[in-house]
Amino acid sequence: xxxxxxxxxxxxxxxxxxxxxxxxxxxxxxxxxxxxxxxxxxxxxxxxxxxxxxxxxxxxxxxxxxxxxxxxxxxxxxxxxxxxxxxxxxxxxxxxxxxxxxxxxxxxxxxxxxxxxxxxxxxxxxxxxxxxxxxxxxxxxxxxxxxxxxxxxxxxxxxxxxxxxxxxxxxxxxxxxxxxxxxxxxxxxxxxxxxxxxxxxxxxxxxxxxxxxxxxxxxxxxxxxxxxxxxxxxxxxxxxxxxxxxxxxxxxxxxxxxxxxxxxxxxxxxxxxxxxxxxxxxxxxxxxxxxxxxxxxxxxxxxxxxxxxxxxxxxxxxxxxxxxxxxxxxxxxxxxxxxxxxxxxxxxxxxxxxxxxxxxxxxxxxxxxxxxxxxxxxxxxxxxxxxxxxxxxxxx
Numbered sequence: 363x364x365x366x367x368x369x370x371x372x373x374x375x376x377x378x379x380x381x382x383x384x385x386x387x388x389x390x391x392x393x394x395x396x397x398x399x400x401x402x403x404x405x406x407x408x409x410x411x412x413x414x415x416x417x418x419x420x421x422x423x424x425x426x427x428x429x430x431x432x433x434x435x436x437x438x439x440x441x442x443x444x445x446x447x448x449x450x451x452x453x454x455x456x457x458x459x460x461x462x463x464x465x466x467x468x469x470x471x472x473x474x475x476x477x478x479x480x481x482x483x484x485x486x487x488x489x490x491x492x493x494x495x496x497x498x499x500x501x502x503x504x505x506x507x508x509x510x511x512x513x514x515x516x517x518x519x520x521x522x523x524x525x526x527x528x529x530x531x532x533x534x535x536x537x538x539x540x541x542x543x544x545x546x547x548x549x550x551x552x553x554x555x556x557x558x559x560x561x562x563x564x565x566x567x568x569x570x571x572x573x574x575x576x577x578x579x580x581x582x583x584x585x586x587x588x589x590x591x592x593x594x595x596x597x598x599x600x601x602x603x604x605x606x607x608x609x610x611x612x613x614x615x616x617x618x619x620x621x622x623x624x625x626x627x628x629x630x631x632x633x634x635x636x637x638x639x640x641x642x643x644x645x646x647x648x649x650x651x652x653x654x655x656x657x658x659x660x661x662x663x664x665x666x667x668x669x670x671x672x673x674x675x676x677x678x679x680x681x682x683x684x685x686x687x688x689x690x691x692x693x694x695x696x697x698x699x700x701x702x703x704x705x706x707x708x709x710x711x712x713x714x715x716x717x718x719x720x721x722x723x724x725x726x727x728x729x730x731x732x733x734x735x736x737x738x739x740x741x742x743x744x745x746x747x748x749x750x751x752x753x754x755x756x757x758x
Contacts, residue, residue, distance in 0.1 A: 367681075368734040371688040372571075372662055373520055373548060373725040378614075379573035385617040386575065389415060389610040402607050403598070412609045419616025423580050426619040427546070427565060428556030436581045436599045437612050441547040444566035444581040445471035445514075447592055447603065448543040452512040452564065453479055454590035459511035463487045465497050465526070466710035469545050471566075472514050473706075484511070494655035495524035495711050502531055506538040512563075513542050517549035521707045521723060522654030523663025525553065529560050536561040541587060547571055547579075551622035552630060552661050563587045569611065573728070574618030578611030629728045633661040636726045636735050640664045643739040644724070647746060653708060653721060664724040667708075667717040671749045676722055679745040685738050688723040 369377065389399055389412070400408030402416050417432065424432040438444045449472055453462065464476050466488045480486045487505045491497055497515055506513065513535055518525045528544055535542040541563035546555060550567040557565060565582040569575050583589055583602070595604030622629070641664055645652050649669030668676060673689035680687055704718030713721075726735070 366684055368685045368730075368738055370724045370726060370730065370734075370738060371686050372727040372730075373523075373723060374688050375570045375576060376573045376727055377729070378575060379618060379621060381621060382574050382614050382617045386610045386614045389613050399609065402609060403596070412607075415613050415616075416607055416609060419612045419619075422616040422620040422623070423567070424582075426550060426555070426623045427567070427582055428558045429582055430558050431585060433600070434582055434585055436583060436603050437607060437615070438579045438581055438603055439577055439608070440579040441469075441545070441566050441568035441571075442471040442579075443603075444568070444579045445469065445543070445545055446475050447581055447589070448564040448566060448583075449475040449512065449514060450479070450592050451589040451602070452541045452543060452587075453484065455588035456511055459509045461485045461487070461507055461510045463489065463502070463505045463510055463513040463540075465489050465491065465515045467491055467495055467497075467519050467521075467524075467707045468514060468516055469520055469547070472516070472543070472545055476514070489515075491524075491710055493712050494658070495519055495522050495653075495707070496655055496658065497526055497531065499527055499530045499534060503534045503538075506534065506540050510538070510540045513540050514545070515542070516545040516547075517555070517565075518546070518553065518660050519654065519707060520548045521705060522665040522711070523548070523660040523725075524654045525549070525658045525660060528562070532561045535563075548660060548663075551619075551626065552633070554626065557582055557584065564589070569615035569618055572615070572618040572622050575611050575614040578608050578615050580615060625728070630661045632728060633726050633730075636730055636732065637661060637664055639732070639735050640724055640726070640739070643735075644742060647743055650746070651717070653711070653713065662726045664726075665721060666724070667713065667721045668746055669717075669720065670753045671720050671746055672753075673720055673722050675749055676720075676745055679749060680738075680741060683741045683745065685741050688725070689721070 400412040402413040420432040420435045423435045476486050517528050543564045544562045545566050547568045551572045563584050568579040591602045593604050598604050651667045653665040677689045704715050708718040
């Protein structure tokens with residue numbers, strides 16, 4: 363990416379923090395003292411050093427989410443694997459239960475895993491949301507049954523940024539004896555998370571949403587929660603995620619988690635100020651509507667529908683002007699021609715097909731500047747105006 367590009371797609375991935383890269387380097391090319399990188403399962407000194415680095419990272423991730431024990435953290439290849447392991451693993455742990463509850467606005471990693479269970483004989487209840495994208499706890503409680511194998515509700519939505527009432531939902535699951543999986547990929551590092559207080563069963567996060575490396579994530583598994591593996595091999599990660607550990611990536615996740623924990627308040631304040639400026643400036647234009655809950659939303663997320671403008675055209679126009687934004691979920695949009703498939707999240711919130719395909723996601727980060735936001739708002743207004751002039755769908 364060119365240095366003069368203003369990057370506003372942090373929900374898709376975040377730039378790698380230089381401090382994280384510095385922590386990773388010894389585990390990519392060998393330690394400065396000449397010791398080679400080691401396999402954490404090896405008994406020699408290089409292996410012991412790798413194991414020590416992995417366990418230090420595990421402790422940092424545990425602190426970020428409030429886990430009682432570092433051993434409750436399992437390392438994976440990313441948020442998608444963590445979600446799949448949780449959903450499929452929880453379901454398999456009690457074959458007598460054949461009912462699953464998910465929200466209608468889950469990430470595809472949860473939604474498709476539930477769909478796989480449905481195809482193999484499970485009944486899946488998909489809970490609708492209100493216009494702001496919120497799940498009603500009362501409605502959620504009414505879906506739980508004695509045969510419910512698990513429920514899954516994400517902490518914060520990856521598209522529109524709505525933050526769910528997870529504390530209340532988790533208590534309902536605890537009272538009903540139903541395991542709850544929470545996708546916290548967008549929430550970790552932007553919201554205070556304390557699983558020692560909030561009784562979730564499993565919780566997923568991903569390094570590259572925390573200014574860490576791509577291709578590594580973690581799954582919190584509460585002590586005592588039964589989970590069946592979906593990968594089999596050498597028995598690493600308590601036998602729940604076999605395979606030689608990605609030491610450099612895990613160290614990067616650990617460093618990113620430590621920094622996110624230490625800088626949480628500072629980052630959140632910075633992002634909220636930029637978010638409010640963006641919401642005010644963008645929705646000040648005619649025909650631009652904010653999606654997601656106005657107050658209960660992530661500190662960095664602005665998601666808008668732009669009347670009369672196709673999202674892909676707007677994203678490409680802004681990119682040509684030096685501003686990188688997203689059109690919905692990066693995971694959901696890959697390989698899907700714009701305009702051919704509207705976001706299930708927006709449709710679940712009651713948006714029309716036209717509103718859904720005209721929506722863009724603008725997400726800021728810890729290094730985004732106010733000058734960058736001011737420049738973006740000017741470019742956004744110009745792009746919207748010019749694209750509407752070319753659109754047969756828009757009438758002012």
